[in-house]
Structures are given as structure tokens and as C-alpha cells.
Amino acid sequence: MSRGGYCDGDTKERLTDKGIDIYQVLQDNNAYMALEEAGGLSGGGRPLSYLMTPATICLGISFAEQVEKLKKHMAAIIVGVAAGTVCSLSSVAGMAYLFGMDRVMTISVLPKSVTTAIGVAISEQAGGIGAVTAAAIILTGILGNMAGPVLTKVFHIEDEIAQGVAYGTASHVIGTSRAMERSPLAGAAGSLALTVAGLLTSLFFSVL
Template sequence: MNNLLETSLFAGVSISLVSYMIGLALKKKFKLGIFNPLLISIIFTIVILVCANVDYETYNKGAVYLSWFLTPATVCLAIPLYEQWQLLKRNFKAVILGISAGVLTSLCTVLILAKLMKMTHREYVTLLPKSITTAIGMGVSEELGGYVTITVAVIVVTGVLGNIFGELICKIFKITEPISKGLALGASSHAIGTAKAIEMGEIEGAMSSLAIAVTGILTVVLASVFANFL
């Protein structure tokens, strides 16, 4: 298996896509949030690599092609936002305040937990970009001196948890306003949460798409400030 991944340009991509398709099939069959396709694909890929004794660098030589689509896919999320432009203008103040509250909550939570757990500065800044899309979070982590690979893992876990539990949390706290649900998912769990928001409705998806962009910008600015607090 190791030799296959080293000699084939697309072995890593193939493993990733097949694992994701298995996740989609399980989600379609059981219709449970825990069978999130991304989560399932991560588990299957890890199992394959561990069982075949393949290191990450070897696997990533082929899988790296998938990351090329990350930024274009994120930009495409602007389409549902454009379709709800008038709704955004009518609720502009509430939208901006809601996203700002989400960003500050995320950063303050990381700061408090880092102090409680006595993390090092490098570990702390690694977690600061946890709620923004990977394309932006990697840059923030690298700029602040964090562990970029761990940042990516944390971002993915944050998104998957938001995708799985986001709708349930909205029901528990009786959040019924589509704009509020969309902003909450986008500001807390970026693109993976937005995928769930799009399933919930057109307005939710549009507001979540907006939250991704604004959250990313605010986090880039505020993370450099919060980095000095520990």
C-alpha cells in the first residue's frame, strides 16, 4: 500500500473520495447526524492509513489535490448570499452584531480554557482560528506561530460538531428565526456548518455563508490581539 501511494499520483485522492462516498451512503441510509460524511471519511481514511502503515506525508502527496478546491468552494458560498441580498440589507445591524458576538465568544472561550489548562503560547494560538474556514485558519495559525496541522484538525472537528449538533442546539434553545440559525452555524462552524445550514433552508444557508466571510475577517484582526493575552 505504501508503494502504491508513493508511485500513484491519485491514490490519496481516491482513498479520500471513496471514504467520503461511504459516508454519504451511510448518511442517506440512516439519516442520523452522527453519520456526517466528512466525519466518516476521516475515520475511514485514518483506519486505512494505520492498517497499511502509511505515513501522512506519503498519503498527502496524492490527496493534496483536493485542497486546491477549498478556496474556490468557499468563494462559491457567496451565491446564496447574493440571492438574499435584500434580506441582508434589512437586517444589517443585527447580522453584524450577531457575527461579532460569535467571534468574541469563540476567542474568549479559547483564552479562558487555555489559561485553565495552562497551555503554552504556541498551543493557545493554534486553537484561536478554530471557528473559521480552513483556507483562512491555516494562514492565521502560521502567522501567529501555531501548529498548522493541529489547527486544521481542530477546525475540521469544530465544523463537524456544528454540523451534527447545530440543529439540535437550535431546537433546545428554541431558536426559530432562520437568520439567527444561519449566522450561528456560519460563525461557529464555518463551511461544514454552512452545509447543514443550506439543508435547513435557503435563508439559513445565505446567512451562514455571510458569517463565514465576516467571521474570517474579524478573526484575522482580533486573533493577533488575543494572541498577546497569553
């Protein structure tokens, strides 16, 4: 099956109406190739890597459908993501210092809360180890997906957008998938949050 086959005609038409070029998304293999090279996805792992494309598109569909609601809270979302990104980076740097990790390992685990494609790229560019970064990102996503529902209950976070921002900022796509289970609005907020978090993390690494 070609990658273009993941979306039916109605879905493609709806996305095109919202300004999303579905063919360009499907043909952009940069994220896929980065993950494949970092994790050595081949053989039995290759089919799993192909699932990233439809999963990413699903997040884009949710965002496109909820974008008008998100615009009303854009300032709060940006501030929340920025605060979460700073907290993530500073806490990792602090723990690395306490445990005596060297610079290479510290850089490798710093981008733990962004997507694999972004995290591996900026880690290796700064002198980190891509495989370690990929492992840290996957572990963070799984933990966020599992612990998120408990933490939102403990801290009484009921707002859908707030939950989505928390999931997306702390545990990227894997966490956002949990937000999607909460509601389409939470999933869309998570999609926006993980994108902004990736951008802010990349800006931070650019000054290292």
C-alpha cells in the same frame, strides 16, 4: 476538468449580473494552496481539496441571491457575529488557561471557528502550529454540523437568518452547509457570518 467547468453558462451569466466575477473566483488559488500546504493534501487527498472550489462557489451563489433580504438585518447580523466571535475566542483562551496549555498551542487552537485558509495563515503568523489549527478547525466544523440542529431546537431558534449566523460563526463552511439544508436564506446568512467572523478573528490576531 478545468475549474472553470464547474459552472454552466447560465450560472456564470447570473453571477456576472449580480456583480460576481466567476473567473476571478475560480482563478484565485490562495485558499486552496494554504490548505494544501497546511494539511499536506497530496495523492489521494488532492481530489478532495479540489472540491473546495465548487463548494465555495455554491455558497457565493446563495449569498448573491439572498443579499437583498440580508441587507434588512445587516446590523443584527454584524452584532451577532461579533458577539459569537468574542465568545469563541474567550472561551478557548479560558479553557487553554485552565488546562495549562502553552502559548503556542493556545494560539494554534484559537482560530477554530474560521475557515482553514484563514485560520492556518493567522495561526502560523502568530507563532502557532498550522497542522494543529487545521485539525481544530475541521473538528469544530464537524461538531457544529452535527450538534447544530439539536441546539437550535433546545434553544428554540426558529429564525432562518439567526440559524445561519449561528452556524457560520461557530462552525464556518462545514456548519454553513448544514444551514444550506435548512434554507437558501439560512445558508446565505451563514456565508456572510463566516466571512465576518474570519475578518474579526484576523483583526484580533493582528494585535497579539
